[in-house]
Amino acid sequence: MPRPYGHAAPILSVLLGATLVAGCGTGRPEPAAAPSGSAILHLVLAGDPPTLNPMLAQDALAFDVLNQTMEGLTREDASGDAQPGIASSWQTSDGGLTWTFHLRSARWNNGDPVQASDFVYAWRQALDPRTGSPYQGELRYLAGAKAVLQLPAPPNQTKAPQAYQSYLQSEGPKIDALLNAVGVSAPDAHTLVVHLAQPTPYWLGLTSLPVYYPEDQHALAAWAAGKYGTDAPYTLSDGPFSVSTWTHGASLDLRANPDYWDAAHVHLAGVHFEIVSDTNTVENLYDTKAIDALIPTVPHGTESQYQAEPGFQTAPELSVDGVLFNAHNPLLADVHIRRALSEAIDRTSLVQGVVKANAAPASVLIPPSVVYAQGKSIGGLVPPELPTSANATQARNDWKQGLADLHLSTAPALSLVIPNAGGAPDEAAAIQSMWQQTLGIQVNIQAVDPNTWVHQLVSGQFQQCIFWSWNADYDDPETFLDIFRSSDPENFGHWNDAAFDAAMSQAAAASDLQTRGKDLAAAEEELLKQVPIAPLWFPVRNWIAQPNVQGIEILPTGPDYDLKNVSIQG
Amino acid sequence: MGRYLLGRVLHSILALWVAVTATFLAIHRLPGDPFGGAQLDPDTRRRLIQMYGLGLPLWRQYTAYLSSLMHGRLGWSLVSVDQSVGAVVAQALPVSLTIGALALLWAVPVGVGLGLMAAHRRGGVVDRLTLGIGVLGLGVPSFVVAVLLDYLVGVRLRWLPVAGWGTPADGVLPALALGLTPCAAIARLVRTQALEALGSEYVGAARARGLSPAFILVRHVLRNALLPTVTAIGPLAANVLIGSFVIESIFAVPGLGRVFVQSVLDRDYPLVTGITVVYAALVLACNLVADILAAAVDPRIRLAGGSGA
Numbered sequence: 001m002p003r004p005y006g007h008a009a010p011i012l013s014v015l016l017g018a019t020l021v022a023g024c025g026t027g028r029p030e031p032a033a034a035p036s037g038s039a040i041l042h043l044v045l046a047g048d049p050p051t052l053n054p055m056l057a058q059d060a061l062a063f064d065v066l067n068q069t070m071e072g073l074t075r076e077d078a079s080g081d082a083q084p085g086i087a088s089s090w091q092t093s094d095g096g097l098t099w100t101f102h103l104r105s106a107r108w109n110n111g112d113p114v115q116a117s118d119f120v121y122a123w124r125q126a127l128d129p130r131t132g133s134p135y136q137g138e139l140r141y142l143a144g145a146k147a148v149l150q151l152p153a154p155p156n157q158t159k160a161p162q163a164y165q166s167y168l169q170s171e172g173p174k175i176d177a178l179l180n181a182v183g184v185s186a187p188d189a190h191t192l193v194v195h196l197a198q199p200t201p202y203w204l205g206l207t208s209l210p211v212y213y214p215e216d217q218h219a220l221a222a223w224a225a226g227k228y229g230t231d232a233p234y235t236l237s238d239g240p241f242s243v244s245t246w247t248h249g250a251s252l253d254l255r256a257n258p259d260y261w262d263a264a265h266v267h268l269a270g271v272h273f274e275i276v277s278d279t280n281t282v283e284n285l286y287d288t289k290a291i292d293a294l295i296p297t298v299p300h301g302t303e304s305q306y307q308a309e310p311g312f313q314t315a316p317e318l319s320v321d322g323v324l325f326n327a328h329n330p331l332l333a334d335v336h337i338r339r340a341l342s343e344a345i346d347r348t349s350l351v352q353g354v355v356k357a358n359a360a361p362a363s364v365l366i367p368p369s370v371v372y373a374q375g376k377s378i379g380g381l382v383p384p385e386l387p388t389s390a391n392a393t394q395a396r397n398d399w400k401q402g403l404a405d406l407h408l409s410t411a412p413a414l415s416l417v418i419p420n421a422g423g424a425p426d427e428a429a430a431i432q433s434m435w436q437q438t439l440g441i442q443v444n445i446q447a448v449d450p451n452t453w454v455h456q457l458v459s460g461q462f463q464q465c466i467f468w469s470w471n472a473d474y475d476d477p478e479t480f481l482d483i484f485r486s487s488d489p490e491n492f493g494h495w496n497d498a499a500f501d502a503a504m505s506q507a508a509a510a511s512d513l514q515t516r517g518k519d520l521a522a523a524e525e526e527l528l529k530q531v532p533i534a535p536l537w538f539p540v541r542n543w544i545a546q547p548n549v550q551g552i553e554i555l556p557t558g559p560d561y562d563l564k565n566v567s568i569q570g
Numbered sequence: 571m572g573r574y575l576l577g578r579v580l581h582s583i584l585a586l587w588v589a590v591t592a593t594f595l596a597i598h599r600l601p602g603d604p605f606g607g608a609q610l611d612p613d614t615r616r617r618l619i620q621m622y623g624l625g626l627p628l629w630r631q632y633t634a635y636l637s638s639l640m641h642g643r644l645g646w647s648l649v650s651v652d653q654s655v656g657a658v659v660a661q662a663l664p665v666s667l668t669i670g671a672l673a674l675l676w677a678v679p680v681g682v683g684l685g686l687m688a689a690h691r692r693g694g695v696v697d698r699l700t701l702g703i704g705v706l707g708l709g710v711p712s713f714v715v716a717v718l719l720d721y722l723v724g725v726r727l728r729w730l731p732v733a734g735w736g737t738p739a740d741g742v743l744p745a746l747a748l749g750l751t752p753c754a755a756i757a758r759l760v761r762t763q764a765l766e767a768l769g770s771e772y773v774g775a776a777r778a779r780g781l782s783p784a785f786i787l788v789r790h791v792l793r794n795a796l797l798p799t800v801t802a803i804g805p806l807a808a809n810v811l812i813g814s815f816v817i818e819s820i821f822a823v824p825g826l827g828r829v830f831v832q833s834v835l836d837r838d839y840p841l842v843t844g845i846t847v848v849y850a851a852l853v854l855a856c857n858l859v860a861d862i863l864a865a866a867v868d869p870r871i872r873l874a875g876g877s878g879a
């Protein structure tokens with residue numbers, strides 16, 4: 001998914017800059033912490049979670065709470081691997097097409113057993129177009145799921161009630177039939193069998209996502225429709241914590257769930273989330289020890305300040321930032337022009353001087369922490385790297401060549417769309433001056449609010465260049481490459497390259513992981529040659545916890561963190 | 571007076587309609603959608619836009635909204651699942667009103683006192699202090715004052731919590747920051763009115779009668795200075811409501827101002843327009859009350875209004 005900028009609504013950071021409140025130290029002695037088992041972890045959420053219904057959840061606010069209260073078949077660990085969750089073990093057969101999960105004797109926090117049929121019910125619900133699940137696309141790997149996903153969405157129930165009713169009548173039976181044919185079944189209460197449409201090496205990693213959580217259908221049936229996940233009494237938990245109170249817009253409290261199968265290993269008594277949107281305020285709360293950690297990242301611009309403090313850590317983030325080019329634009333349709341723009345950027349000085357925050361200059365598209373073919377090395381088949389320092393001569397030559405191709409004597413001004421959040425304005429200014437100095441072109445920066453930026457990106461309406469940030473949906477190179485296939489709906493730059501598409505198709509059809517890895521590497525190589533995107537740097541997560549807090553796990557994909565193993569020392 | 575009142579009410583309703591229409595058009599004109607920013611694949615985004623009826627022509631959405639508004643329905647949030655705009659307002663508005671009331675609770679008496687003292691000893695310490703507060707309260711935006719207050723009192727001195735909502739201590743800093751502007755405005759108003767009164771003949775006469783300065787100040791000067799202050803409190807209360815937009819974000823106060831700011835960033839259309847309706851109605855009500863008070867105090871207004879209609 002594109003990585004969101006500024007979902008913490010940093011209005012004030014924009015208005016004021018962080019300067020007014022920067023540089024406050026922590027000078028107070030540690031408060032004596034309660035013994036393990038009675039300690040409450042204090043954290044901040046950037047906003048009120050729109051819902052805690054796992055099927056409707058779509059943002060970090062909901063994911064970060066749900067990951068503490070719920071558990072799917074598996075649980076993601078800090079290195080991004082799937083660990084046993086509600087499923088204690090599993091095996092695959094049919095060359096990776098069939099997965100059989102063995103569920104442990106787990107319970108919901110209302111006492112109901114967690115059964116295999118709870119997964120079948122939940123996954124069908126998530127796929128059902130009448131549910132409107134934003135993450136249902138992640139279920140496309142299941143056999144028969146694509147047919148359901150292609151069904152039309154229902155008309156609006158309140159604005160067009162008659163059309164909605166006739167939709168239910170005409171489409172309802174068809175939807176039900178297709179849902180029943182989806183490849184998930186429960187032969188008994190503790191066995192779940194999943195059939196995939198095609199072998200997918202990374203699919204297991206998706207089973208920890210909220211859209212793959214089970215649902216207690218008996219509990220849900222007792223509530224009015226649409227209530228699930230809207231308030232503390234309407235939440236369910238099969239995970240380490242459960243929601244005890246939820247004051248919308250103000251705070252949310254979790255308490256340890258005694259019914260959790262692994263409750264013996266949960267040390268916290270609970271978690272208190274204060275809902276705070278202003279990043280300067282968040283910083284003040286940490287500095288006054290009102291909260292225990294700044295996760296998943298410290299506020300933008302405070303990295304160097306916290307770096308020297310105890311408890312500061314960095315965690316890999318499976319994402320890459322860069323500049324995306326609109327290949328439909330006549331100027332940027334030319335590969336020499338795109339290449340020149342990429343070559344003119346001095347990635348090392350950009351990262352050291354502007355981006356900072358422990359990011360690494362990007363010499364390839366795929367972050368180094370993503371391993372080709374699920375941990376299996378494919379020896380020597382890493383695509384050629386881009387130089388991380390600027391190559392001015394090469395850039396000018398390519399630029400001249402590109403202008404000659406287009407029969408232009410001088411290039412028109414170039415536009416670059418950026419979100420006016422986080423470090424983007426500074427980063428854009430640095431790139432602007434590099435392009436101006438090396439290529440002698442004028443660059444107009446259009447800084448828009450983050451929601452508008454997303455709109456311009458996903459609608460492909462940006463004219464020439466746009467800041468682009470991609471976060472892995474799963475730990476596999478494919479998540480970064482797929483979106484450049486000419487037919488992919490998320491190919492926002494409209495790049496169309498036959499050689500790249502062919503390599504990707506070969507990878508999809510590959511019979512073994514070794515071949516697949518080679519095909520993906522070939523695809524990345526083609527992409528780096530054709531430059532539909534100039535990858536610039538790999539961000540990392542800079543986070544900090546008070547020194548007496550142990551066991552926070554920052555996760556590379558999906559939800560941001562896992563608090564199951566957290567303890568607070570006295 | 572009745573006709574005058576009716577005119578003011580009709581005028582308020584017209585202003586409300588203009589505010590709603592302008593906000594509706596402006597928020598729909600902004601690029602973006604309410605569906606979770608960057609995180610959706612385009613197919614799902616299209617389906618959701620259809621499901622929520624946002625693909626319909628704007629005029630149809632507008633007429634549907636106006637008609638539901640006239641039936642007293644503010645609609646449902648597009649972002650927070652199963653939250654009606656009414657429920658969000660019912661939860662957040664009392665918080666904003668509490669902060670606003672706390673702010674006025676200290677700002678009005680302190681402002682009146684300062685203004686009176688400043689006029690009494692013109693050029694003295696209090697007068698200069700009042701001038702300083704005036705510069706700070708009227709010249710510096712309240713959010714700057716809020717950030718400074720939060721840093722000094724919350725982070726450096728650690729006397730009060732830097733942010734949050736739940737204990738009485740949480741309300742102190744936001745109320746202080748929010749009250750500064752009305753305090754300064756009132757102090758200025760009272761000072762001007764008091765100076766005028768102090769120079770008047772009846773105060774001179776009172777002095778000549780040998781009445782004590784304190785008695786004159788309270789009995790004659792304050793009385794005259796208070797009348798314009800009372801009518802100014804309406805617009806000032808509205809000002810406090812609007813000032814809370816950013817103050818609430820800084821101090822993490824779960825009030826309507828913060829919800830409003832977030833709803834704009836989220837493109838939660840029904841919430842944005844719904845909160846606008848509530849705010850506009852409140853501001854118009856404050857002004858209406860002020861108008862009525864002014865009319866009650868000054869017969870010239872209601873006579874002019876009555877004969878003109």
